[in-house]
Amino acid sequence: MRRVAICGRSLCKVGNYYSKSLRELFAGVALDAIENAGNPHLDAMYIGNMSASEYFSQKNIGVLLSDSIGLKSTPCVLVECADGSGGAALYEGFKSVASGLYDFVIVVGVEKMSEATRGENRRIGSMAVEQEYEAFHGLSLDGEFAIIMRYYMHYYNVSKRYFALFAVQMHKHAAKNRYAQLPFEISVEDALNMQTVADPLTLFDTAPTGDGAAAVILCPLEKAKEFTDTPIEIVGAGQARDTLALYDRKNILTFDGTSKASKIALEHSKLKISDINLFEIHDSYTISGFLALEDLGLIERGKVGQAVEEGLIDLNGPIPTNLSGGLKARGHPMGATGVYQAVEATLQLRGEAGKNQADPAEVALIQNAAGIGSLVTVHILKRV
Amino acid sequence: MRRVAICGRSLCKVGNYYSKSLRELFAGVALDAIENAGNPHLDAMYIGNMSASEYFSQKNIGVLLSDSIGLKSTPCVLVECADGSGGAALYEGFKSVASGLYDFVIVVGVEKMSEATRGENRRIGSMAVEQEYEAFHGLSLDGEFAIIMRYYMHYYNVSKRYFALFAVQMHKHAAKNRYAQLPFEISVEDALNMQTVADPLTLFDTAPTGDGAAAVILCPLEKAKEFTDTPIEIVGAGQARDTLALYDRKNILTFDGTSKASKIALEHSKLKISDINLFEIHDSYTISGFLALEDLGLIERGKVGQAVEEGLIDLNGPIPTNLSGGLKARGHPMGATGVYQAVEATLQLRGEAGKNQADPAEVALIQNAAGIGSLVTVHILKRV
Numbered sequence: 153m154r155r156v157a158i159c160g161r162s163l164c165k166v167g168n169y170y171s172k173s174l175r176e177l178f179a180g181v182a183l184d185a186i187e188n189a190g191n192p193h194l195d196a197m198y199i200g201n202m203s204a205s206e207y208f209s210q211k212n213i214g215v216l217l218s219d220s221i222g223l224k225s226t227p228c229v230l231v232e233c234a235d236g237s238g239g240a241a242l243y244e245g246f247k248s249v250a251s252g253l254y255d256f257v258i259v260v261g262v263e264k265m266s267e268a269t270r271g272e273n274r275r276i277g278s279m280a281v282e283q284e285y286e287a288f289h290g291l292s293l294d295g296e297f298a299i300i301m302r303y304y305m306h307y308y309n310v311s312k313r314y315f316a317l318f319a320v321q322m323h324k325h326a327a328k329n330r331y332a333q334l335p336f337e338i339s340v341e342d343a344l345n346m347q348t349v350a351d352p353l354t355l356f357d358t359a360p361t362g363d364g365a366a367a368v369i370l371c372p373l374e375k376a377k378e379f380t381d382t383p384i385e386i387v388g389a390g391q392a393r394d395t396l397a398l399y400d401r402k403n404i405l406t407f408d409g410t411s412k413a414s415k416i417a418l419e420h421s422k423l424k425i426s427d428i429n430l431f432e433i434h435d436s437y438t439i440s441g442f443l444a445l446e447d448l449g450l451i452e453r454g455k456v457g458q459a460v461e462e463g464l465i466d467l468n469g470p471i472p473t474n475l476s477g478g479l480k481a482r483g484h485p486m487g488a489t490g491v492y493q494a495v496e497a498t499l500q501l502r503g504e505a506g507k508n509q510a511d512p513a514e515v516a517l518i519q520n521a522a523g524i525g526s527l528v529t530v531h532i533l534k535r536v
Numbered sequence: 537m538r539r540v541a542i543c544g545r546s547l548c549k550v551g552n553y554y555s556k557s558l559r560e561l562f563a564g565v566a567l568d569a570i571e572n573a574g575n576p577h578l579d580a581m582y583i584g585n586m587s588a589s590e591y592f593s594q595k596n597i598g599v600l601l602s603d604s605i606g607l608k609s610t611p612c613v614l615v616e617c618a619d620g621s622g623g624a625a626l627y628e629g630f631k632s633v634a635s636g637l638y639d640f641v642i643v644v645g646v647e648k649m650s651e652a653t654r655g656e657n658r659r660i661g662s663m664a665v666e667q668e669y670e671a672f673h674g675l676s677l678d679g680e681f682a683i684i685m686r687y688y689m690h691y692y693n694v695s696k697r698y699f700a701l702f703a704v705q706m707h708k709h710a711a712k713n714r715y716a717q718l719p720f721e722i723s724v725e726d727a728l729n730m731q732t733v734a735d736p737l738t739l740f741d742t743a744p745t746g747d748g749a750a751a752v753i754l755c756p757l758e759k760a761k762e763f764t765d766t767p768i769e770i771v772g773a774g775q776a777r778d779t780l781a782l783y784d785r786k787n788i789l790t791f792d793g794t795s796k797a798s799k800i801a802l803e804h805s806k807l808k809i810s811d812i813n814l815f816e817i818h819d820s821y822t823i824s825g826f827l828a829l830e831d832l833g834l835i836e837r838g839k840v841g842q843a844v845e846e847g848l849i850d851l852n853g854p855i856p857t858n859l860s861g862g863l864k865a866r867g868h869p870m871g872a873t874g875v876y877q878a879v880e881a882t883l884q885l886r887g888e889a890g891k892n893q894a895d896p897a898e899v900a901l902i903q904n905a906a907g908i909g910s911l912v913t914v915h916i917l918k919r920v
Contacts, residue, residue, distance in 0.1 A: 211663040212618040234596040251637040279595040
């Protein structure tokens with residue numbers, strides 16, 4: 153297998169682009185990433201998208217999107233794994249270059265959610281839930297995470313305040329990220345006093361919906377230096393799964409996919425988790441942020457709240473996490489999120505992260521999950 | 537690149553399985569194909585499916601389906617290119633083995649359409665049409681093919697009778713195929729007297745909707761012989777595109793994707809079109825069958841009707857085509873169709889095609905298209 157590098161990247165601020173179509177959002181970042189990579193000839197395109205078929209009744213968006221940037225003969229693969237689509241598309245793109253199949257590929261995550269009402273967005277998000285049994289009995293994605301959060305609070309005897317602290321921390325990071333959807337700080341009281349979504353989840357325990365697009369260009373490491381002075385190598389990649397249904401799990405306080413995928417990625421990279429300088433994790437809900445930090449082995453089980461309060465995941469803490477603001481405050485354009493994480497890690501490792509620049513920033517880990525962690529992708533990125 | 541073979545296959549009769557779920561349909565053929573291949577360890581799964589999200593509100597079906605057969609750690613990629621999904625999934629699976637990334641992969645096409653009404657199925661099928669301009673102005677998939685058929689009739693001065701003859705031929709083949717959805721013969725009068733769907737298309741110019749699943753197992757050719765006495769090599773593979781929108785085309789009487797993809801596949805195989813013994817083509821409408829035969833260079837433009845009348849594409853003719861009955865009469869379970877074609881070609885090349893066995897059957901070509909040919913995949917299969 154060949155070594156693979158990121159040689160170009162682009163992203164747009166997550167938001168509500170009422171006057172832009174899916175293809176415009178896509179074309180903006182795709183063309184910018186291609187330019188950022190020094191205009192290589194692209195051999196293939198991997199698209200992470202969850203729900204263009206729901207928002208626009210459009211199938212076959214690979215052709216739609218590649219038409220939009222004039223790539224009329226480039227193979228295009230649409231990867232759909234709910235809100236884990238972006239990371240999964242990155243994983244497919246990575247393998248296609250590592251195996252020697254392609255030299256230059258573009259991986260784009262794109263989602264346009266502002267067409268729909270908030271209720272409609274919640275319904276579409278819940279299509280990640282197992283339908284025949286769980287959704288059939290009325291469970292939504294919010295409902296499943298509410299069950300997990302409730303059980304976590306009971307099992308570890310922790311209060312909602314700790315979850316609010318996590319949201320506060322995410323907003324603190326987002327306030328300095330010009331690409332964040334919610335770039336403002338909030339207080340613990342703000343978070344605690346928000347309306348209930350599904351008890352005990354309040355609005356600030358959930359990630360906002362929004363439009364977004366992000367792209368990276370991948371190529372063999374040895375070719376990357378012809379195109380960029382700051383190639384970022386993907387030194388580890390892992391994907392792992394859990395059951396789609398919550399009822400099939402032995403323990404709902406851990407997402408096996410995260411621990412397994414990170415183990416694979418770390419072994420691949422020959423690094424230890426303690427070698428990683430910064431993290432972008434999948435906090436689609438505050439509770440999924442908690443579980444990710446625990447499943448990655450970064451914080452003791454049941455202790456994430458205290459760790460956040462002590463500043464451990466802050467920019468200036470020992471394990472800077474979600475310097476972008478995370479899904480909670482950078483925003484969660486579902487199928488695009490995993491590629492956002494890759495771009496954000498790349499910006500950090502290139503020293504281009506602006507006010508949220510971590511130091512040191514040599515190695516980053518990104519974790520993207522589908523639904524209730526049914527499919528998790530972990531990548532480890534390293535400055536060359 | 538390594539040589540790739542099919543070492544196992546399975547399919548079920550296309551039909552309306554009201555009492556079977558998507559995962560049951562899938563699991564039936566997936567487990568049967570694995571057994572048919574001698575129970576290899578699978579490294580990855582490629583799924584062709586167009587519309588589980590519409591029929592079942594279920595995203596992330598890769599996890600759902602692999603859960604259903606106990607493959608809880610196997611990477612699974614969902615490939616969606618409208619009704620070209622099956623062929624596109626086969627193409628991705630082929631590349632993954634050819635490149636050395638994986639040794640054994642399963643490619644499954646699956647679609648369950650019987651949950652919906654006929655009208656709903658037509659709406660879902662039309663999601664393959666470009667939405668922002670063409671669907672917005674009222675065009676359905678039927679409507680687009682009606683335009684193409686009307687123009688074909690005008691341009692070449694041919695009557696509807698020739699299209700009816702094509703449908704008759706498809707049903708003649710299907711009558712002897714135990715996996716066909718409509719295994720009965722029809723007369724030219726039957727076809728001509730059917731209700732109009734979108735003038736000049738009548739019901740028998742269109743393919744029926746139905747449930748279906750088909751699977752093949754791919755592996756490196758050198759390993760295939762450990763698992764089967766009758767490996768079928770994929771000697772050529774090509775994918776090519778056209779614009780998503782009809783209004784973007786220079787000429788609507790040819791699908792560029794078909795001619796380009798077959799050129800790529802033929803060059804790859806070092807064969808000429810005249811070396812091919814039998815064909816499975818994408819006749820989602822009689823007119824798309826006409827265009828496929830012309831774009832593959834098998835029949836002179838404008839002359840398909842006469843060729844069919846003269847028996848050219850019959851089992852006993854010089855270019856036996858759609859011995860399965862084609863999409864018209866074997867049935868068209870959208871995202872599954874491309875994999876059906878691969879299984880049907882494999883059965884022919886193995887001499888297992890029963891009453892429709894072609895002779896000689898050394899080399900077969902299969903062509904699967906998305907929507908109005910916006911993405912076309914061509915594979916050439918050869919007995920080893």
